[in-house]
Amino acid sequence: MLSLILILINIVTCDDICNERTYIYQNKGYENLDYYYFDPNTYTESIIPMTNDVFRQYIINNIKCLGKWCIDKQWKCNFGDSKNCYNVEHIIPKANSIQEIKSCSLDVQGNLIMAYGAWNQALSNRYYGEKNIIYGSDIARSAYKSVYLSCHGFEPNYYPPELCLLEEELWYIYAFVGILIFLYYCYNHIFIFFIKLYFIIVLIYNICLYFY
Secondary structure, eight states: HHHHHHHHHHHHHHHHHHTTHHHHHHHHOOOGGEEESSSSSGGOOOOOOOOOOHHHHHHHHOOOOSSTTOTBSSSSSOOTTTTSEEEEEEEOOOOOOGGGGSSSOBBBBBGGGEEEEHHHHHHHTHHHHHHHHHHHHHHHHHHHHHHHHHSSSSSSSSSGGOOOOOTTTHHHHHHHHHHHHHHHHHOHHHHHHHHHHHHHEEEEEHHHHHHO
16 A cells, blocks of 8 residues: 555656657657667566676677677677667666665666667666656566665565556556545445554564564
């Protein structure tokens, strides 16, 4: 319930940010034909620590470069041009403002991918909504989960609104809130019962975590 409340609080404030698009997306659209934006074969959900250089070398050793921005079918860039080639991209950028991973290292394999250099550089610390469209929500969630798990030792129980993953979840959030409102106005005693039951379950859960 706490996670749903946090999500609802941020829906309005995050909506405009999540609808921002880079100039590349506006001109090209969302299709990743010929691996225009990124090569999905270079993504693996993992909490293994990796720097950009280590990740790039791992990709060079294990995956063939076949997309639009390969240079001589290799994972490299021409001298002085880091845009018209594939870059190592942090899916969750280092300069993020997500409190839940504020002190966490973003250099884990599950947060790295080979992406079109010009697009990568245009993204900066914004355009999470666009990333979710291009990468897909599975990769976006996996990247956050990898960072969170490597940092805290356990998986996240919700995904911060800053990640712009709300659209897929709004239907059950609204349904949940609608049920609560219905119970509150029509069956107040049932509403109170569920609220009490929720806090009892949370209390028991936290006691178990403390002792075990």
